[in-house]
Amino acid sequence: MPNNSFIFIDKQSELEKAAEAMAACKVLCVDTEFHRESTYYPEFALLQIYGNGQCWIIDPIKLPDLKPVWDLMGNPDILKVFHAAHQDVEIILKESGNMPLPLFDTQVAAALLGYGQQVGFGNLVQRVTKKLLPKGESFTDWKARPLTPKQLTYAADDVIWLMPVFQHLQERLEATGRTSWLQEEQTRLSDKNTYDNDESEIFWRVKGGSKLKGKHLSALRELAAWRERGAKSRNIPRRRMMADEPLVEIARRDTLSRETMQRMRGINDGFIKRFGAEVTAAWQKGIEASEDTWPKMAPRRHNTRGTDLRLEMLDTLVRLKAEEGEIASAILANKSDLSELASWGYRCKGDTPELACLHGWRYELVGHDLIRLLRGEICLHINPQTGFPEITPITQNSAT
Structure with missing residues (x-):
């Protein structure tokens, strides 16, 4: 059983001593506590690390210089373990400049082993160890000082x-021979560029933006990039800079004036006085951009004869493979990808679509058979003895 004791560190000398002990570990379990409700960047409030039977809770508010620990995060000889690593890695990268590599994300690993695509930490702990973790501090104020014993115990449990x-x-x-699968799935997590929001691509994440096209989508791109720069420079959430709804409303306009903006919900006179000229300039840049620079939406595949039936067959095959492999079916192939594949499968001509299920370990486990099913090389049938679906190759004799 894990050692549930911990050392709270808020002095530089204690940090340096702890870092020496951590350096002797081959594996460090890492977690952070932070707030992000009122800022663009996460407000770093606590760092928890566990290794070789010892837990350290480090106070970054009292200790602004965490270099001894950040150096360990960049040590390639120490494996750093996280659960749902993205936001923790983002904080470590911003604070230290180091990517905590190599890393192991237990949420990703759990998905590959049938625990569900985005299983929560408490749920996973209970299923693996039978330990029920308390939830009382889930919405606690981690910036408040002093931290209570309950807060510290809760934080320690996250790495212990x-x-x-x-x-x-x-x-x-x-x-199960899936270690390489994990490395493949963690490629994006391990890429430094993942944590730098590309201003020119952020418009794809604007709610309602998918309804726009052509020059209006081009305007949205420029407006979203303007908002992103403003939110970053002021360290405020995007919605505080400007909400999605008025951003889309402005982008869809063929003409724009101060009076037009005054009639829009979500935009007040103070905002127009401060940012109206900048918003207009961003909108105009997008609207006047040449057509060859407009954002290109992924082409929609037309519904073809039998697509729905093919989709059902593909989905059945995926679920069958997921059950055989004890893995969540959603991580093998999502419905959107299967729908595109079903449409392509009307004639199976041309290059196969660029879909995740047709690459890497997914292709080996299910993608190859999805293509074979569409091409009539295999079939699904019910085994009369077991009552379960099975996959059978179609030979020339069986086809006739």
Whole structure:
């Protein structure tokens, strides 16, 4: 069982001593506590690390210089373990400039082993170790000082119980030959560029933007980039800079004036006085951009004869493969990808679509058979003895 004790560190000398002990670990379980409700960048409030039976809770508010620990995060000889790593890695990268590599994300590993695509940490701990973690501090104020014993215990549990979960998942990945799958899935997490929002691409995430096209989508691109720069420079949430709804409303206009903006909900006179000229300039840049620079939406595939039936067959095959492999079906192939594949499968001509399920380990597990099913090389049937669906190759004799 894990050691539930921890050392709270808020002095530089204690941090340096702890870093020496951490440097002797081959594996460090890492977690952070932060707030992001009122800022663009996360407000870093606590750092928890566990290794070799010891837990350290580090106070970054009292200790602004965490270089001894940040150096360890960049040590390639120490494996850093996280659960749902993205935001923790984002904080470490921003604070230290180091990517915590190599890393192991237990949420990703769990998805590859049938625990669900985005299983929560408490749920995973309970299923692996039978330990029920308390939830009382889920919405606590981590910036408040002093931290209470309950807060510290809750924070410590997040890394103390991460170790047995990691060990269990690592053993299962090795036993099932899926360790390489994890590395493939973590490629994006391990890429520094993942944590730098591309201003020119952020418009794809604007709610309601998919309704626009052509020059109006071009305007949205420029407006979203303007908002992103403003939110970053002021360290405020995007919605505080400007909400999605008025952003889309402005982008869809063929003409724009101060009076037009005054009639829009979500835009007041103070905003127009301060930012009206900038918004107009961004909108105009997008509207007047040459057609060859307009954002290109992914082409929609026309519904073809039998597409719905093919989609049902493809989905059945995916669920069958997921059950055989004890893996969540959603991580093998999502409905959007299957729908595109079903449409392509009307004639199976031309290059196969660029879909995740047709690459890497997914192709080996299910993608190859999806193509074979569409081409009539295999079939699905019910085994009369078991009552379960099975996959059978179609030979020339069986076809006739």
